[in-house]
Amino acid sequence: MPEGPEIKRLAQRLGKVLVGKPLSSVAFSYRTLGIFDQELSSSEIELVDSRGKALLIQFSCGKTIYSHNQLYGKWIVTRAGVEPKTGRTKRLVIQTPQHRAALYSASEIEVLENSTVLDHSFLKKLGPDALSEETHWREVAERLMEPSFKNRSLGALLLDQSFVAGLGNYLRTEILHEACLHPDLRPKDLSRSETGKLARTILEITRLALKTAGVTNKPSRVKKLKRIGLTRSRYRFSAFAREGQACYRCEETIERRSVNSRRLYLCRTCQPDRLQISRDNS
Numbered sequence: 001m002p003e004g005p006e007i008k009r010l011a012q013r014l015g016k017v018l019v020g021k022p023l024s025s026v027a028f029s030y031r032t033l034g035i036f037d038q039e040l041s042s043s044e045i046e047l048v049d050s051r052g053k054a055l056l057i058q059f060s061c062g063k064t065i066y067s068h069n070q071l072y073g074k075w076i077v078t079r080a081g082v083e084p085k086t087g088r089t090k091r092l093v094i095q096t097p098q099h100r101a102a103l104y105s106a107s108e109i110e111v112l113e114n115s116t117v118l119d120h121s122f123l124k125k126l127g128p129d130a131l132s133e134e135t136h137w138r139e140v141a142e143r144l145m146e147p148s149f150k151n152r153s154l155g156a157l158l159l160d161q162s163f164v165a166g167l168g169n170y171l172r173t174e175i176l177h178e179a180c181l182h183p184d185l186r187p188k189d190l191s192r193s194e195t196g197k198l199a200r201t202i203l204e205i206t207r208l209a210l211k212t213a214g215v216t217n218k219p220s221r222v223k224k225l226k227r228i229g230l231t232r233s234r235y236r237f238s239a240f241a242r243e244g245q246a247c248y249r250c251e252e253t254i255e256r257r258s259v260n261s262r263r264l265y266l267c268r269t270c271q272p273d274r275l276q277i278s279r280d281n282s
């Protein structure tokens, strides 16, 4: 499933072809939403943005299209009049004289009033967005210490959109590996400096992924790996999907686990299971 950085890049790509352009048509495939076709078509798109993993298309008529792709939704942008070959079900098509942007297979699409977008049941529950410039690492550090978050394992917490919005499965592995923390640790097990480092890492890795289209390995390391001819899939991550390969920091073998029913990769040396060790010693 695409994570925050992928949705933000999608919003930027759609924004480039849609914002401020004359609209030839806006057409929903859902009959219940079809009542908005006319009003939206004669309006202008002011902004395309993401909030966590939700996409928001804001129109000058005062309405916003909210969509959440879940597992299957996909936007395809083509030149105007060109219908892409796909077996997917069409949900929404927005056309300008130059482009056609179409959403396929997504199950969650709604039309909201601009003024009440943030009251939407999904958006209301989201924590601060890792990709918003307004989110400071100190706010994330403070949230780690809140009663509703501090007793939960980091492996579970980093996937919870009400903690910080926009994180997902590959980011979880990459953040914990970079911060040298085991997924079973809880915020309350961390020292003050570890809490600060984790909070900074959450924002840094997610923002790096936005800038690099999903490459979360250290930029200096990526440079070296590219120089020796490795392809993107080999240099992209520091730990995710690297089971059986050597940790870049310590050369220990990266292991794969299942945490909250999703795959997670870790280095046992860089991310020691301190809770297990202290149990063994007592």
Ligand SMILES: [Zn+2]
Pocket (backbone or CB within 6 Å): 247, 248, 249, 250, 251, 252, 267, 268, 269, 270, 271
């Ligand atoms: Zn290591």
